[in-house]
Amino acid sequence: MTPTARTFETAVMPHLHASYNLARWLLRDDRSAEDAVQEAYLRAFRFFKDVRGDDVRPWLLGIVRNACHDWLRQNRHLDDQVEFDEVRDSETLGSSEDRSHADPLILLDHRDQAARVNQAIADLAPAFREVIVLRELEEMSYEDIARVAGVPVGTVMSRLSRARAMLRKSLQGERPAPTASANALRERKA
Structure with missing residues (x-):
């Protein structure tokens, strides 16, 4: 080499x-x-x-x-x-031992919540999605994001603010109705 x-x-x-x-x-x-x-x-x-x-x-x-x-x-x-789909295509939920001892309702709730967040990020326009990913997932500084995106720091800050507002609005809605599998699990526990 x-x-x-x-x-x-x-x-x-x-x-x-x-x-x-x-x-x-x-x-x-x-x-x-x-x-x-x-x-x-x-x-x-x-x-x-x-x-x-x-x-x-x-x-x-x-x-x-x-x-x-x-x-x-x-x-x-x-x-x-x-x-x-992060939830469907990933095995980041934890070890099989962690999953086997966790409450299925909690796991289902976490899975649904993760799916909603991922979908909300995926629904953002690319300019907003990239700054959210770089800041929130990759934990980059505003200055570094500006270098990556080739825009001024002020534009990064503006895009982040708008992206966060869009995510908040998208995720603020009422929680989705429980799925059939969640209802079945609740009935079994009762």
């Missing part, structure tokens, strides 16, 4: 999860996100020698963002065909 490849790997590989997370939220498809991240990492390697400063994360996520926007322009006809 060349010194440049080693340095690149050390600097950018710790941000692979954040890169994929951003791409998945922007593209709403796992396979497309994987392709965009791979393309972004190839671009990043090509221009790695030009990076200035210690924190490559905003620089790298900016490249990921651009790769996603390029993919969206090239595949506009596929937009919104496949949607990622």
Whole structure:
């Protein structure tokens, strides 16, 4: 491995999860996100020698963002065909031991709540979705988000404020009626 490849790997590989997370939220498809991240990492390697400063994360996520926007322009006809469902497609609920001892009603409620939040984020326009993902999920600073999105910090703050208001409005509605499975579980417990 060349010194440049080693340095690149050390600097950018710790941000692979954040890169994929951003791409998945922007593209709403796992396979497309994987392709965009791979393309972004190839671009990043090509221009790695030009990076200035210690924190490559905003620089790298900016490249990921651009790769996603390029993919969206090239595949506009596929937009919104496949949607990622965090609850359905993820095993982040905890270990099987945790799940086996948890109250099924609580698990169902958490699953429903997570699905509502994820859907509310997915329903945001891309400009609002990306700032929410970068700030709330990736915990980036306003300045770093501005670097990634290529907009002034004030625009980031404005978009975040508007995105949070849209999420609040979307999630404020009355809780959905209990599902048939939740009713069946309640009856069994009684």
